[in-house]
Each structure stands twice: as C-alpha cells, then as structure tokens.
C-alpha cells in the first residue's frame with residue numbers, strides 16, 4: 001500500500017520536474033527578460049528614488065516608448081522570418097509626408113491618416129518585392145531603400161519641415177496621442193493594441209505559423225505547401241504600415257513633421273527586438289520579449305539622462321546591447337545544438 | 338484500369354542537368370508502385386513534380402483523370418497527395434504539433450488556428466502511431482532534440498495522418514531500426530488494403546519487392562523499364578538492376 005503511494009508521489013515529482021524543465025525551456029528567455037527589467041527598475045529606484053517613484057516619469061516613458069515599440073513589435077516578425085529591415089526609419093518619414101500632402105490637398109485628417117498607412121504599406125511591400133522577386137538579401141535591399149525613401153522625402157519637400165497644427169483639437173489626434181485622464185498617453189494604448197494584434201497573428205493564425213516556418217527552414221516549409229514568397233512579402237509590408245504609424249504618432253505628438261523623422265530610431269528598435277530574445281538566425285522569437293525589451297531600452301535611455309551622461313552614450317549602449325544579445329543567442333544556440 | 342495519377346512525357350532540367358527526359362509514369366487507383374534507380378536517377382525529382390514542388394518543363398499530368406496545370410504543393414495536398422520527403426521536411430526549432438500540421442494547419446474561416454485540436458491530435462498520434470515512450474516528448478516539444486529515427490517517425494506519421502489517397506514515400510526506411518522498418522512495410526500494406534495508392538522509393542530492393550505491385554526502373558532521367566512484381570523473381574530483378582546501372586539497358 002505505502003509503497004504504491006510512494007511510487008505515485010515519486011512519479012508525481014518526476015512529472016513535476018519534467019514540466020518545470022519544459023517551462024524553463026519554453027519560457028526561460030521571457031522570465032529572464034522580465035528579471036532584467038525588474039533589476040534595472042530596482043537599481044534606478046535605489047539610485048534616484050525621487051525621480052523613479054514619481055508618476056510623471058512613467059507618463060514620460062509611456063509617451064515616448066510607443067513611437068518605436070509599435071515598430072519593434074511587427075519587426076519581430078521580420079526577424080523571425082530570417083530577414084531584416086533597415087529602411088523603416090525612412091518609411092516613418094514617407095508616411096508622415098503622405099499625411100501632410102493629403103491634408104494639404106483635401107483638408108481631411110482621417111483621409112490623411114489612411115494615406116499615411118497606405119504609403120507605409122506600399123513602401124514596405126516594395127522592400128518585400130525586391131527581396132522575394134529579385135532574390136536580394138534583405139540587409140542589402142533595405143540599406144538601398146532606406147536611402148531611396150529618405151532621398152524621396154528630401155526631394156519632394158525640398159528639405160522643408162511642415163506643421164501639423166491643423167490636427168490640433170481633431171478627434172483623431174486626441175485618439176492617437178491625447179492624454180487619457182490628463183495622464184495616460186493614448187499612444188500607450190495603441191502600443192498594447194499592436195502588441196495584442198501581432199501576438200494573435202503570430203501565435204494563433206496561419207500567417208504567423210508560416211512566418212516561424214519560413215524563418216526556421218524555408219525549404220521544408222515550401223515542400224509542405226507554405227507560400228513562402230507571399231508570407232515574406234507580407235511581413236515587410238506590415239512593418240511598412242507600422243513604421244508609417246509610428247511616424248505619424250511621433251509627428252502628431254510634437255505637431256511637426258521634420259524631414260529627418262525616424263533618424264535615431266533604427267538602433268533602439270533593433271536593440272529592442274534582439275534584446276527581447278528574437279533570434280537573428282530566424283525561426284524563434286516572441287512578442288512578449290520584444291514588448292518588455294522596449295521598456296528596458298526606454299528605461300536605459302532615461303537612466304543615461306538621469307545619471308547625467310550625454311546622448312553619445314545611448315548609441316554606445318544600444319550598439320552594445322545588440323552585439324551582446326546576438327552573441328548570447330549564438331552561444332546558447334551552439335550549446336543546444 | 339482506373340488511374341490515380343497519369344504523367345505523360347514529363348521532362349525537367351536543372352541548368353546543365355537533364356534530371357528527367359520524356360518520362361511516362363502512372364499510379365493505379367489501388368496500387369503500390371515501387372520506384373527504383375541509381376543515385377541521381379531522378380526519382381526524387383519525379384515525385385517533387387507530383388507533389389507540386391517542382392514545375393515540369395514539359396509534359397502533362399492527370400489526377401483522377403483530370404488534367405492539372407500550375408500545380409502547387411498546397412493544391413496537390415488538397416488533391417490527396419501526402420509525402421515523406423527524402424530530406425524529411427521538418428522545421429527543427431518548431432514544436433512537434435507545428436511540424437505535424439506544417440502547411441496544413443487546422444484553422445477556421447479566417448485562418449485562426451485551432452491550437453487545442455492540433456495539440457490533441459498530435460498527442461493521440463504520439464501514443465497511437467509514433468509509439469513515443471520517452472516522457473520528455475510532448476506535443477509542444479521542439480523536434481530539434483529528437484533522435485534521427487524519431488524525426489523520421491514524425492515525418493511518416495504526418496504523411497499517414499491526413500488520410501491521403503496517394504502516399505509518396507521517398508526512402509522512408511533510411512535510418513530506421515529493424516522493427517520500425519517492419520512496421521513501416523506493414524503500413525504500406527495497410528495503404529493497399531485501405532484501397533489507397535502509394536509510391537515507394539527505396540534503395541533496398543528487398544523492401545520494394547515485398548510491398549510493390551509494380552516496379553518502375555529509372556535510369557539517368559529515363560524510364561528503363563517496368564515489371565509487375567508477381568511476374569519477376571527477386572534474383573532476376575536484382576540482375577537487371579545491376580545491368581541497368583552498368584550498361585543503361587535492362588537486357
């Protein structure tokens with residue numbers, strides 16, 4: 001009798017152990033990244049309690065982090081698909097230019113926002129077409145289009161910035177970048193909406209299943225009937241839409257369109273994706289990791305300013321984050337293989 | 338005779354290599370066809386044309402008597418073709434259930450996945466057909482850590498799971514333990530008994546001779562000959578295979 005009960009409990013423990021191990025394997029990276037965020041937060045609270053215990057710093061976070069977070073989340077899909085996109089900062093500018101031109105031509109702000117997103121979609125789709133139909137590595141293709149899109153903005157505007165004040169008081173502007181209850185920036189809500197949408201499509205839709213498969217092993221995926229070309233083109237197009245959206249959020253916030261819009265976003269956005277545990281080799285990555293990593297990146301930036309270091313340091317640190325993240329991925333990958 | 342598949346004058350070239358030249362190939366509606374030939378004879382190329390992966394340069398294809406053009410893998414699978422590829426076609430970093438349902442995910446009208454159902458069916462397959470006993474393996478285990486034979490098992494079970502009418506097995510016994518080979522050959526007999534069809538590629542002529550109704554010999558991209566298995570003793574078939582490899586002709 002007793003021995004049977006013991007056997008069972010040993011079996012139970014064994015079961016527990018294997019499921020714990022599986023939990024660790026499946027969610028280890030995500031638990032780790034949350035740990036990093038908490039650790040950084042604790043350090044900041046101890047180091048500068050007055051700043052980091054007041055609500056205003058968090059309002060500031062939630063107003064600026066969304067501008068790159070809404071791009072980092074879909075960009076995660078591009079990286080999972082085994083590709084990269086360096087052109088999205090320029091697409092931010094393309095999108096807002098489309099917005100400004102449409103407002104100028106029609107005076108309609110809703111129409112202008114739609115035009116902005118369509119311009120982003122087309123720019124992203126062009127990236128996808130170049131990569132898929134011409135077989136050019138995305139690294140090279142999007143270095144090219146990065147300059148092409150930026151150049152197009154400069155040529156079309158003559159380098160002149162434009163004001164977005166006409167949107168002041170408009171419902172759409174309130175919905176995009178207003179302050180809910182005089183505190184919570186609306187763009188934070190949009191970031192959560194984007195995160196949920198990307199999560200659903202990546203984890204609970206055929207599209208996302210195919211994104212993982214083509215990033216993992218394109219040949220296998222195609223042998224089993226996955227339309228790799230279409231999937232690849234669409235992930236680029238989605239990032240285009242997201243970049244245009246990030247661009248219009250950032251411009252609406254300051255009521256101004258600078259032709260340099262997007263510069264400075266490349267490094268922090270990529271850093272967020274890689275820090276979030278998405279593999280540079282394709283095939284693995286999580287929306288959750290990227291989401292948390294965006295806040296780590298934002299916190300680090302605030303920390304750099306709080307310590308009194310110059311902006312030069314941010315580049316150094318973001319660069320370091322990218323290098324360390326991908327190096328860790330490579331080492332971990334080799335250990336598992 | 339009713340044909341599940343008919344191919345006429347199929348040719349396929351990869352750059353300088355003429356992989357297939359004017360190949361005629363048929364599979365009856367309840368027939369196991371063995372496909373044999375040297376390395377590089379064009380066997381895998383031929384079956385990848387049937388699965389819609391390669392488009393032939395010329396020639397015609399009929400599924401169940403209906404002509405198909407611009408065949409894709411997805412379309413071929415709809416037409417009831419499932420395949421164990423020589424290269425296994427797995428995605429190592431993905432979970433078992435995602436591999437089982439790769440390219441044929443169970444989803445609703447708008448493409449949203451029914452994850453629970455796929456997990457559940459994977460679980461049943463693991464217990465039922467795969468015979469996985471290791472407790473470390475679950476539907477959401479990543480296949481990268483599976484042994485060679487286990488991966489092979491996943492690929493075979495996947496092909497059998499979808500109740501296909503035409504099952505293509507490209508060197509399915511490679512890397513399998515003896516008992517697993519026996520099980521596989523029984524599966525092939527099961528396909529025959531269930532009224533389905535099968536194309537069976539294997540370098541082991543004993544395996545092919547024991548399960549095939551008919552054997553087609555490919556040589557350097559051309560059909561060198563074909564035999565009804567019942568009419569040709571194993572020794573004679575082996576003699577002819579050697580002769581083809583050396584001289585390019587059966588006699």
Ligand SMILES: Nc1ncnc2c1ncn2[C@@H]1O[C@H](COP(=O)(O)OP(=O)(O)OP(=O)(O)O)[C@@H](O)[C@H]1O
Pocket residue numbers: 351354355356374375376377378379380381382383423
């Ligand atoms: N994708 C490809 N690109 C270029 N050449 C190819 C390709 N696939 C096959 N070939 C060539 O076509 C010929 C036939 O190859 P295939 O794989 O069909 O042979 P096989 O009969 O399956 O051989 P094995 O028994 O070794 O598997 C070979 O010369 C091969 O090099």
Ligand SMILES: [Mg+2]
Pocket residue numbers: 380381382423507
């Ligand atoms: Mg082959």
